Amino acid sequence: AQTVTQSQPEMSVQEAETVTLSCTYDTSESDYYLFWYKQPPSRQMILVIRQEAYKQQNATENRFSVNFQKAAKSFSLKISDSQLGDAAMYFCAYRSDITQGGSEKLVFGKGTKLTVNP
Amino acid sequence: NAGVTQTPKFRILKIGQSMTLQCAQDMNHNYMYWYRQDPGMGLKLIYYSVGAGITDKGEVPNGYNVSRSTTEDFPLRLELAAPSQTSVYFCASSNFVGAQYFGAGTRLSVL
Numbered sequence: 001a002q003t004v005t006q007s008q009p010e011m012s013v014q015e016a017e018t019v020t021l022s023c024t025y026d027t028s029e030s031d032y033y034l035f036w037y038k039q040p041p042s043r044q045m046i047l048v049i050r051q052e053a054y055k056q057q058n059a060t061e062n063r064f065s066v067n068f069q070k071a072a073k074s075f076s077l078k079i080s081d082s083q084l085g086d087a088a089m090y091f092c093a094y095r096s097d098i099t100q101g102g103s104e105k106l107v108f109g110k111g112t113k114l115t116v117n118p
Numbered sequence: 119n120a121g122v123t124q125t126p127k128f129r130i131l132k133i134g135q136s137m138t139l140q141c142a143q144d145m146n147h148n149y150m151y152w153y154r155q156d157p158g159m160g161l162k163l164i165y166y167s168v169g170a171g172i173t174d175k176g177e178v179p180n181g182y183n184v185s186r187s188t189t190e191d192f193p194l195r196l197e198l199a200a201p202s203q204t205s206v207y208f209c210a211s212s213n214f215v216g217a218q219y220f221g222a223g224t225r226l227s228v229l
Contacts, residue, residue, distance in 0.1 A: 035217050043155070043206055045220035091160065098214050104149050104168060105176070106218055108160050 002027045004094050006109035013082045014117050020067075021077045021112050023092030031097035034068065034075045035106070040088040048090070051075065053097075079114075087116045120144050124209050124221035131199040131228045139194040139224050141209030147219075149212045150192040152176075152184065154205040155223075161208065167192055199228045 003026045013019035025034070036048040051059045051068050058066050063083075067076045079086055092109040125140045143150065148169050153161040163176030167186040181203060183195040192211075196203060204227050210218040 033215070033217070037220075043223050043225075045161075045208060045210070045223075047217050047219065050217050093218075095217075104212070105151075105163060105166065110160050 002029070002032075002094050002096070002107045004092050004107050004109040006090075006092055006112050008112045009110070010113045010115070012115040012117060013079070015082055015084060017082055018078060018080045019082055019114065021079075021090050021092075021114065023075045023077070023109055025073050025075065025092075025094050025107075027073070027094065027096075029096055033095045033097070034066075035093040035095070036064070036066070036075075036077045037091045037093060038086075038088045039091065039111075040085075045091075049077065082116050084116050084118060087114055089113050122209055122211055122219055122221035124207075124224050126224060127222065128225045129227070131196075131226065133199060133201065133228060135199050136195070136197050137199070139196070139207055139209075139226075141192045141194065141221060142190050143192075143209075143211040143219075144190065145211060145213070145219070146189065147211035147213045147216075148189070149218075150186065151210045151212075151218065152182070152192070152194045153208045153210065154178065154203075155208065156205050164194065164207075196226075201228050204228045 032053045034051045038046045049061045063080045089111045091111045094107045122143045151166045152164040165184040167173045207224045209221045212218040
């Protein structure tokens with residue numbers, strides 16, 4: 001079974017600076033998807049960014065980018081120019097490729113609480 | 119542009135009462151999910167569905183039931199509510215290759 005590990009329970013960053021959140025995963029599959037979700041105090045789960053394992057290029061969404069290292073099974077999230085509104089819990093998640101017979105269920109990490117200091 | 123809609127947003131139940139949490143999606147997604155999130159914890163999968171008429175248990179199904187009569191709707195039924203079911207409940211949906219998209223959540227207290 002796949003597992004997702006977020007080794008940093010809490011992180012903090014100064015406003016306007018850059019922070020990197022770590023995520024590692026364990027799988028024997030070759031095709032899969034990885035996601036970062038943000039959960040602010042409102043508790044809404046918001047998709048931040050996604051990465052397909054077959055793509056070598058790292059995904060980017062405005063100030064959010066990932067460093068996807070397939071061989072190392074690492075999927076870190078970089079937040080540039082941090083803003084107060086970035087303060088939230090961040091969850092890393094893994095999903096199999098259903099077309100390859102994998103599960104449609106998400107496997108979540110335990111989350112990293114990000115604090116942004118003014 | 120509704121996405122996944124959950125109702126109600128908040129509810130207080132007495133022990134032993136029953137209720138249904140509603141979930142509807144307008145993205146024509148095949149897959150739908152119910153999660154619960156206890157304070158300070160991650161999400162735990164309660165039930166999921168891969169299409170109309172098909173449901174399956176997740177990690178913590180006890181005390182809950184679901185049905186999926188249409189592609190759009192996936193209600194979660196709580197029978198004989200217990201204090202242990204106090205939680206925030208999230209519904210989500212996805213397609214074959216996409217991310218899961220979540221509703222805003224239902225905050226349930228059982229007193």
